[in-house]
Amino acid sequence: MATIEISCVEVWREISNYLDEEISPETRERMEAHFKVCAHCTAVLDGTRNIVELVGDGRVFQMPDGLSKRLHKKIQNLP
Amino acid sequence: MSMTNSQARPGEAELIKSVCNGEREAFYELVRPYERMIYATAISVVKNPADAEEVAQEAVLKAFSNLASFHSESKFSTWLVQITYNEARMKLRKARPHLYDSIDEQQQGEEEEYRPKDYADWRPISSELLEQNEVRQALQNAISALSPPYREVLVLRDLQQLSIKETMSILGVSKATVKTRLHRARLVLRDCLAPGIDGSWIKGTPFRKVRAW
Numbered sequence: 596m597a598t599i600e601i602s603c604v605e606v607w608r609e610i611s612n613y614l615d616e617e618i619s620p621e622t623r624e625r626m627e628a629h630f631k632v633c634a635h636c637t638a639v640l641d642g643t644r645n646i647v648e649l650v651g652d653g654r655v656f657q658m659p660d661g662l663s664k665r666l667h668k669k670i671q672n673l674p
Numbered sequence: 675m676s677m678t679n680s681q682a683r684p685g686e687a688e689l690i691k692s693v694c695n696g697e698r699e700a701f702y703e704l705v706r707p708y709e710r711m712i713y714a715t716a717i718s719v720v721k722n723p724a725d726a727e728e729v730a731q732e733a734v735l736k737a738f739s740n741l742a743s744f745h746s747e748s749k750f751s752t753w754l755v756q757i758t759y760n761e762a763r764m765k766l767r768k769a770r771p772h773l774y775d776s777i778d779e780q781q782q783g784e785e786e787e788y789r790p791k792d793y794a795d796w797r798p799i800s801s802e803l804l805e806q807n808e809v810r811q812a813l814q815n816a817i818s819a820l821s822p823p824y825r826e827v828l829v830l831r832d833l834q835q836l837s838i839k840e841t842m843s844i845l846g847v848s849k850a851t852v853k854t855r856l857h858r859a860r861l862v863l864r865d866c867l868a869p870g871i872d873g874s875w876i877k878g879t880p881f882r883k884v885r886a887w
Contacts, residue, residue: 607790611857615838634795641796642864650832650863654804655813656714659723662730663709669731670702673738 601625606636610643683707686750693741701738708751711834712758718829719762720769721818729765733758755834756844759826788858791865799867816866820859827852828859 601622606629612618613626630637649655692700705712712733717726737757744753803809817825830841831852841852 604787607861608787608857610790611860612853614860615853615856617838617853635792638793638796639790639861639864641798642790642793642868643860645796645798646860646863646867647832649799649801649804649813649867650817650828651835652801652804653710653833654801655810655817655833656710656717657810658710658713659727662713662727663706665727666705666709666731666734667702669734670698670705670738673698673735 599625601629603629603633603636606630606633607639610640613640614644614647683750687746690741690744690746690750693738701741704750705734705737705754708754711751712754714833715755715758715829716762718817718825718833719759719822720766725765725769726762729758729762732765733761736761749840751834752836752840752844755830755836759830759844788861790861791868793868796868812867813863816863819866820862824855824859824862827855828863831856832860 606626609618609622609626613623618626630640686704689700689704693704709730712730713726716729716733717723720726720729733754737754740757744750799809804813817828820828826845827841830836830844831838836844838849838852842849845852847855
């Protein structure tokens with residue numbers, strides 16, 4: 596394999612860009628080769644991906660009860 | 675014309691037209707799908723629910739009175755987030771001017787490398803667990819504990835699912851800044867939530883760390 600090795604520090608630096616597909620194909624390939632052999636960086640990747648999924652779930656911040664009704668009322672009472 | 679416009683909810687353009695023709699109820703229909711988004715944006719800035727509700731109300735009123743200035747080439751949802759975000763910042767500035775002074779400036783240490791904690795593995799937190807109050811609360815607390823520049827980017831990108839470009843335009847920062855802040859915010863959240871992955875949020879036992887980097 597002609598893939599140039601990448602260090603853990605370099606991998607962490609790009610974890611977020613990796614998830615957002617904001618890296619070059621070369622860097623992606625190097626990172627993927629690294630994940631195959633480095634359990635620690637894989638744990639960083641898995642955890643970060645998990646966080647992104649949880650935050651994006653939409654259930655994190657629940658609206659207070661009745662807010663929707665109050666907003667509706669506010670709109671109805673507009674001058 | 676624009677790509678983003680095609681993502682508008684069906685009927686949105688018609689609703690906007692109706693509102694501009696004086697149909698107030700159409701405005702509620704227009705805003706209703708975004709209530710949660712408005713509230714989440716507000717609370718991510720002002721933090722407490724009462725203030726967030728006030729911001730949400732002010733933002734909705736402002737959106738109503740400025741609807742004529744909304745340009746259909748932008749996304750209605752992004753426009754609403756922008757308004758909410760501005761209202762929330764304004765509220766915070768009024769309430770705590772000193773605390774807020776430094777937010778727009780470069781954060782100290784922002785350029786420093788963030789070293790993620792080393793856990794042996796990551797046991798996934800399933801999104802179904804968000805139904806549990808403890809898990810939701812842990813995530814909310816972790817997001818709230820981020821300093822504002824990081825929290826704002828995370829909320830716009832990961833919670834509201836806005837693009838890098840939209841985030842840049844709402845916050846008025848560069849692409850590199852969006853990426854750096856998002857990166858750190860995600861890693862910090864991971865470190866904050868790791869203690870919970872073996873159920874220790876409930877048990878109160880620390881998560882086993884294998885080694886320091």
